[in-house]
Amino acid sequence: MPITLYNSLTRTNDTFVPLDPQRVTMYLCGPTVYNYVHIGNARGPVVFDVLVRLLRKNYPNVVFARNITDVDDKINAAAAQQQVPIQVITERFADAYRQDMAALGVAPPDIEPCATAHIHTIVEMIEQLLARGHAYVAEGHVLFDVPSYPQYGELSGRDTEEMLAGARVEVAPYKRHPTDFVLWKPSSDELPGWDSPWGRGRPGWHIECSAMTAAHLGETIDIHAGGVDLQFPHHENEIAQSTCAHGGRLFARWWLHNGLLSFEGRKMSKSLGNVLLVHELVQRYPAEALRLLLLRGHYRQPLDWSEHAITQAIQTLDGWYRVLRDGPTVPETTPRRIHPAVEAALSDDLNTPLALAELSALADRARTEASAEAVAELVASAALLGLLQQEPEAWFRQGSQQAVDEARIEALLAERREARAARNFARADAIRDELAALGIAIEDGAQQTRWSVIKA
Incomplete structure (x- = not known):
């Protein structure tokens, strides 16, 4: 069944055809590990986990990478505050992130590159940009020369002159152009740093993803995904530096962006006190219900969190698991068939709301027919969304913070x-x-x- 995906770069919904059907490549921007992630950070991993499942059904070899950013000023600040090496911070919260994602049913990536393990690769890419005239050295910094790449702004739809006119922050004096961004910056003695041709320093955030993507997936990849909040400047900068470092070669053939999560109609922010951490939510609610909630809206649209929404998700899963619990036992020989309507919904730009509606219809049919075939089809179809994969009794006997006696x-x-x-x-x-x-x-x-x- 053909898969169509909306490409943020072309702004069109096109049939997905990989560069190499024998090796489909996909990269998702991962976390900066200095704290626990909030539920909004989990939307992308959950949604794109469904995409990876769909791709694996259609192609024999899907190589999926999701990175760990383990060098960053926020990490430095957290380490300084706690008076510990940055590795203590990064290892703790990288492990916590993996546990949180596993709880939400997100399969681990095939490749999980860390920025600190790719310093040499990053330095090499910066050297390529300097050699090709797309970067320059200034006061210990290496910066990307934005005017050297006329296509800059195509992904986000921004004009460089408009960006310049709208700039509100003081521009560093060593920049040739206000939109130029840092590829490498110097490190003082108390900050983490690595030797380089430009002195001891550390990489800028944007260059890390470009270098790790090229190292593991190649200079041109099929899909690059992430939150819409990363579209500018992070993804815009990735395109510019990757394209220029590789002699004009296309960086990513499809760009996919998920919408943001709000809290009862308001933006999640620390100042409003409404940031909900996954680490805490999985102790309060069934993790599968959290996953279902994150899939209830179309991935490109905003999604609102509310107590009513999570209650609805729990009730929906109660109903579906009741069908499995009260229905007939499914013999091992029963075919595990994914219903075409569920696959068709997901193949249409990951239309998870429609796919969930089709699951409800399958649950109603399984309840009415009480046949092993109908139950098996419900379970197999739900698996494509990462749902209904535990024993019904396990579902009904979980959900409390306290141990059940x-x-x-x-x-x-x-x-x-x-x-x-x-x-x-x-x-x-x-x-x-x-x-x-x-x-x-x-x-x-x-x-x-x-x-x-x-x-x-």
Whole structure:
């Protein structure tokens, strides 16, 4: 089934045809590891994880890279504040990021390059830019010469003269042009630094991604993805320096950008106190519900977080997992078929809202038909979105910050069965209330009583 993707560079929705069908390449801008990431930072990894799943279904070899930025002024500031080496900060929060993404069902990338492991590659790329006349040295800095690349601004739709007119910050005196950006900067003794032809220093942020992409995926890649907030200046600068370093060769054939996440209609910001950390949210809510919420809107559009939205996501998954729990057992020999409507929705520029609507229809059909084939199709189709991949009982028995005392719950249920058998309904109701106070809901069936953790 053909895949169409909206290209931010061409502003068109085109059929995706990789440069080499035997090696599809994709790069996603990863985190700067100086703190825990917020839920808005997770939208891109979750959405583009679905794209990687879709690509892997269609192509035999997909090479997916997501970097770690482990040298940055924010990292330096955090290390100085805590009086520890930067590695202590970066290793801690890189591990936390991996754990958070794993909790959200995001598969690890094939390649996870770190900036500090690519200093030599970065220096080589800067030397290429200098040799080709697209960079210059000034006061220990190496800067990219923006006017040397006339196409600068095509991705973001910005004109360099308009950028100059709208500049509000004081321009460094060593810049030839106010829009020129740093490729290498000097480091004082207390800051991390590496030897280079221009003295001890460290790379600028933008050059890191260009160098790591070229090193692992090649000079031209199929897809470059990231948040819309990175479109300018980060991705614009990546295009300029990569294109110029490689003699005019196209850097990325498709540019994909996900929209930002707001909090009940307001921008997430520390000043407003509404920054929601993934590290904390996965302790409060089922991680799969967080993933579902992030997929409910089309990836290119803004998405709003609210308590109502997460409650809806939990209720939706409750319903779907109830279908799996109450439906027939699926034999191993039953075909795991992805429904064409789900794949078609995702193949149309990752239309996850439509794909989720199709999943709901499949759940309704599986509930009505109660056939192993219908249940298997629901599970296989949901897997393409990274959903419904745990045992139903595991879903219903998670969601509380406190450990669930299953032995106590089962003892109370046994006592309740005895009370009901003795027609002591007052005691049976009291036990139901006692379980509810523990955060446990019970559901009486014809054959047995099931229990689940109250999630919201």
